[in-house]
Amino acid sequence: GAVVSQHPSWVICKSGTSVKIECRSLDFQATTMFWYRQFPKQSLMLMATSNEGSKATYEQGVEKDKFLINHASLTLSTLTVTSAHPEDSSFYICSAPEWVYSNQPQHFGDGTRLSIL
């Protein structure tokens, strides 16, 4: 069945490093993917909408230069946290609907726990 694969699952790195997170749709094409962030003991908040072949749409308050999103193919979206700092430490998760504009559940990746030292 349709699955969203997200890598890596856990990243620990030094402050100032850039970190790339990949989200792949398996067995289906995802023209749209969504990226969420979750701080400890909080809910998941939508960061941005990734559209294949066009620029991502960012939610209010999310720095587009800090969180670079690339959706170069129908099966892969990447989120790059540039020059990461401790305040960027969080749980990041992606999702994709199997068909756009359809009343179907979204498929979620397993998430990436990012820790910046």
Next chain:
Amino acid sequence: GIQVEQSPPDLILQEGANSTLRCNFSDSVNNLQWFHQNPWGQLINLFYIPSGTKQNGRLSATTVATERYSLLYISSSQTTDSGVYFCAADGAGGYQKVTFGTGTKLQVIP
């Protein structure tokens, strides 16, 4: 955008007890899902239920779309049911942009 509120925020149950979690949403929805987030952060999809009632083992869910709420029932709770439960909705007319609820943290004690 759509607002999604859950209650209660925290719940402690004795193993074997039943519980009801509630999700209120502020507008019409195309899609409503219930998730269980395990200690590793994985979102386990429990139900896709924009309307009506569904059951899966000890869990069942009901969404009353006209009154803008959904309920998740857990019967005969087990310690493995512990974790955070989220409902998530995407508003009608939206581009499947999902808004998560505030979550209910459930602890089932032996």
